Amino acid sequence: xxxxxxxxxxxxxxxxxxxxxxxxxxxxxxxxxxxxxxxxxxxxxxxxxxxxxxxxxxxxxxxxxxxxxxxxxxxxxxxxxxxxxxxxxxxxxxxxxxxxxxxxxxxxxxxxxxxxxxxxxxxxxxxxxxxxxxxxxxxxxxxxxxxxxxxxxxxxxxxxxxxxxxxxxxxxxxxxxxxxxxxxxxxxxxxxxxxxxxxxxxxxxxxxxxxxxxxxxxxxxxxxxxxxxxxxxxxxxxxxxxxxxxxxxxxxxxxxxxxxxxxxxxxxxxxxxxxxxxxxxxxxxxxxxxxxxxxxxxxxxxxxxxxxxxxxxxxxxxxxxxxxxx
Numbered sequence: 001x002x003x004x005x006x007x008x009x010x011x012x013x014x015x016x017x018x019x020x021x022x023x024x025x026x027x028x029x030x031x032x033x034x035x036x037x038x039x040x041x042x043x044x045x046x047x048x049x050x051x052x053x054x055x056x057x058x059x060x061x062x063x064x065x066x067x068x069x070x071x072x073x074x075x076x077x078x079x080x081x082x083x084x085x086x087x088x089x090x091x092x093x094x095x096x097x098x099x100x101x102x103x104x105x106x107x108x109x110x111x112x113x114x115x116x117x118x119x120x121x122x123x124x125x126x127x128x129x130x131x132x133x134x135x136x137x138x139x140x141x142x143x144x145x146x147x148x149x150x151x152x153x154x155x156x157x158x159x160x161x162x163x164x165x166x167x168x169x170x171x172x173x174x175x176x177x178x179x180x181x182x183x184x185x186x187x188x189x190x191x192x193x194x195x196x197x198x199x200x201x202x203x204x205x206x207x208x209x210x211x212x213x214x215x216x217x218x219x220x221x222x223x224x225x226x227x228x229x230x231x232x233x234x235x236x237x238x239x240x241x242x243x244x245x246x247x248x249x250x251x252x253x254x255x256x257x258x259x260x261x262x263x264x265x266x267x268x269x270x271x272x273x274x275x276x277x278x279x280x281x282x283x284x285x286x287x288x289x290x291x292x293x294x295x296x297x298x299x300x301x302x303x304x305x306x307x308x309x310x311x312x313x314x315x316x317x318x319x320x321x322x323x324x325x326x
Contacts, residue, residue, distance in 0.1 A: 040079025
């Protein structure tokens with residue numbers, strides 16, 4: 001019995017790599033190749049966190065080695081360009097944030113964002129949140145507007161960068177509310193949050209994933225959220241459309257792209273396995289509670305339509321207000 005068990009163990013150990021290789025080959029991936037998930041931002045942000053959160057589950061389901069590689073710079077243009085130039089062989093994927101929809105309107109790109117990258121999946125969405133340090137005097141967004149109108153361009157707000165959704169969303173709020181503040185862009189969520197917590201700026205606008213932890217810790221006071229429904233953890237914070245901005249909805253989002261002409265069977269397999277990974281209870285719990293993400297897991301067609309609409313909305317804000325890249 002002991003000898004048989006050892007033989008079974010040895011056979012299983014030998015068979016496991018072959019089974020994984022066979023699974024990868026069946027999906028069209030070359031045996032022994034490594035799949036890269038490119039994150040066009042530095043480590044530590046929400047896009048990087050989601051890529052790493054789903055890494056193990058994707059690797060296991062795809063049956064292939066998968067690594068997350070950060071290629072930051074150029075408002076995510078450097079990493080996106082790398083993927084756009086990559087072979088459409090299913091070995092390179094791009095995880096993006098909402099700023100991807102503003103990229104082509106902000107700067108001249110070395111690739112065509114609509115022709116050289118194919119939409120794969122809209123992972124999920126979350127509202128943005130306007131918040132200030134609890135040391136600041138503002139108790140509502142109405143008070144912010146009043147102060148900004150009394151002394152135009154003296155109040156400051158931090159974002160994760162010029163042309164980010166926070167910057168564009170606040171610009172649109174300023175236009176609709178007829179007030180003006182001063183934008184202070186930072187290179188990512190960490191620096192912008194430190195500035196808000198330290199009082200170097202009057203407030204911050206960022207995704208709920210960025211802002212909520214500091215709200216829960218009692219360091220920030222939420223003033224406004226920009227979704228179409230109040231988040232459970234911000235049940236007392238009004239939405240923009242409840243605060244004098246009818247129909248105003250601005251959602252942060254995360255998605256996946258692939259090099260154009262990546263075979264559809266590979267895209268479908270990737271979507272299937274990523275969707276299953278996102279539904280894993282442990283992953284879903286982190287996304288919901290830590291990242292405040294409403295998982296949608298929408299496939300290429302739905303994501304493509306969503307992305308084109310986001311390009312249209314925020315491209316117009318960029319052009320109408322003369323917004324330029326850093």
